[in-house]
Each structure stands twice: as C-alpha cells, then as structure tokens.
Amino acid sequence: MTNENELKSLVAEIFQPYVGDRKNPETGKCVGFLIGITIKKSRYHFVFGDISLYSGDPLPAYKDIVFFIGSNSKVFTATLLPLAASQAQNPVTPYTPVADLLPSSVDFNQPNGQILLWHLATHSAGFPDPVCGYRPHFGNYPFSSLNQFLDNFQPPYAPGQYWEYSNPAFALLGDVLSHAWNTTSASSDWDSTYQQWPSIVMSQVVQPLGMSTTQVDYSPVANVVAQGYNYTDAGGTPAYTPIKPPNWALDSAGLGAGALSSTLDDMLTFLEAQIYPPSNSLGDAIKTTQQAWPSSNALSMGLGWQQSNNYLDKNGGLPGYNTYMAFDASQEIGVFVFGNTDEGSAGAGVNKGGRILLGKLRGTPAKPSAFPHPPTTPVCP
DSSP: OOOHHHHHHHHHHHHGGGBOBTTBOOTTOBSEEEEEEEETTEEEEEEEEOOOBTTOOOOOOGGGOBEEOGGGHHHHHHHHHHHHHHHSSSOOOTTSBGGGGSOTTOOOOOTTSOOBHHHHHTTOSOOOSSOOSOOSBTBBOOHHHHHHHHHHOOOSSOTTSOOOOOHHHHHHHHHHHHHHHHOSSOOSSOOGGGGOHHHHHIIIIITTTTOTTOBSOOGGGGGGBBOEEEEEOGGGOOEEEEEOOOOBOTTOTTGGGTOOEEOHHHHHHHHHHHHSOOSSHHHHHHHHHHSOSSTTOTTOBOSSOEEOSSOEEEEEEETTEEEEEEEETTTTEEEEEEEOEESHHHHHHHHHHHHHHHHHHHTSOOOOOOOOOOSSOOOOO
16 A cells, blocks of 8 residues: 555544544543654655644644654664674673673672573563662663662563563663773773763664664754643543653663654654665664564564564653554565653553554554563562
C-alpha cells in the first residue's frame, strides 16, 4: 500500500479512536498524534488531533516538530556497544564484564554469576525497572545515587535468563560505554570519562546518520518542542493538563536510558538506517543490535531492540510524551508514532496502534514480544 490517500484512511481508522476530545477528556486517549511511515524509502506523515508547541509559537511543518523519544534512546545506546569493539579508545565487546569498566570504589554484587555488557543491553542483568535512589528531579540521576544502588543491590537470579525491563541497567550501560570511549586506564571514581554519553551518541550514531534535528540538549530548539499533556481526574473532573517538557541534567547518570529528543523525519531516517544499514562500522553495529541475544532468541531481544515475528520494535515514555517505533526489514517498512499525552493507558494506545499499523502495512499481524519474565521481580534495595 503506497497510495497516500489509502494510507491516510488506514492510519485514521487505527488512531482516530485513540484521539481525545479536549472538551471531553478520556483516559487512555491522546490529545494528538504524529505518525510517520517509510515504505521502500518513500515517506508519509500524518497528524490527528491537536498538536501544538510548548512555546506557543506558530507550528512548523509537522515533520519538524521536536518531541522526546524517551526509552527509544536505549536503542541508540545499545548501538554504541558493538560499535565500541572497533571505535572506542578502550575497545570492549558485548561479552566484556561490566565490573571491568566500573570505578574501583564501587562494590558490584554478582552473587549468581558475572554480569556482561550484553546483559545490560537486553534487560537480562536482573536489575529493577525504576531508577533507584535519590534524584533531585526526574531528569537528574546523580552518580552518587547510582553508586549507592550498585553497592547495595544484589540481583536475585543469574544474568541472561529472564527479561525484566530496567532503566538503571541502560543508564549504567551508557555510563560505562562513555568510560570505554574516553580512557584506557582504570578509574577510582565516577570521573568525567563516565559523563560523555551525549557527545559520544551524537558523534558516533546521530550525526553519521544525518539526523540533524536530534539532540540531547534541546535548549537550542526549545521553540519548536511539542506541548505535552497529562490526563488527570482530580475530584472526578477529567482534564488534559499542559505540562513542561522534561528537564534533563547533562551530567546525569541516566541520560543513556532516555534523554534524546528528535523529529518525525529524523526518526524515519533512523528506521531507514535499520532497514538499509550503511556499509561501514556503524552499519555493522546496527546489524549486530538486530541479532538475537542470546542466539536462541530466548529473551525476545536484540541489543536494545525487542524482537517478535520478523519485526523489531521499541517504545518510550516520558511525562507528556509517548513514542513507538517498529520496522520489518524484509518488507522495507518502518513506522513511528508520537502521542502527546502522558498516562499509562494513553501510552498503550500509542504502542498498540503502532503495532497494528505495522501489521496492516506488511500484511501480517505484528505480535507482541514473548518475554521470559522472572519468578522473582527485582526491587530497589
């Protein structure tokens, strides 16, 4: 299906039921959506509902509006892992022990077996989901809090067996890869070499792919950042409340887990790079992220990517922003969805709608990944 009118009808059929009416707010619905599709390198952009800018400025073209991709940033961090084998100052591989890259001041507990870098990149290290410890605000995870978490946490089972989504795992992955890229020597503390994820992800992934409107520090493009909303039902009065964009501290230990912002066209560029990897070391790294880890595919994971029936996907959520991306390389199809409303079931609509859309476009339903969940859920110490 490459007729734009037919595509628009299909997208409307899927997403219009998830569009919330500003005058009659409903749980599980978004104020507005931006949807991008790439089919054999032809791109299509659609908007439904109400999309506006936080600044109140006039809207640019919809494809140029900046939004936060949240945990979709994890795929960018995961791409740095295989790339580090050839490009980092201190080359590492997915099989490098995490402990080899930690400061000597950290007590890293591994009672059930050695944790490797690929365990962090596949959510199989046995780490908990939420970021643990003190945070001055949502986007600032001090390295002192990360240190305290690692000193006190003990994974409840052996790594590499079970899938438990983990923000601390990807935060740590971004930090230790930063260290690998910037030094060949050991460190006694969380020095500046652990704080270079923004420059590394930009220079090694974002810029080489030509993603000119993707960034960590969004202050230069703040005037074109999408307005986000939070659905509330305080006192039985439903409302879509405008909220401020996330505030990321550029020295946070958690940047690698979700700090990138981007645009619809740039994210389609990223998806096209997954479908047609470049013929260089970055392309080789992209191919590696799409492979099953472990090779048995028991985790339903690539590096950062979630795997299912011949497609890969990833979702992300931050206050006011929900995103979903997926692609089927064999069919040369990719989809990206942005919803501007924060609330658990609204995010589910973004993910479900995106998955349905990919299935319709490729002619085969896109099934959710089958993750092996652990018998014991990891919790913060």
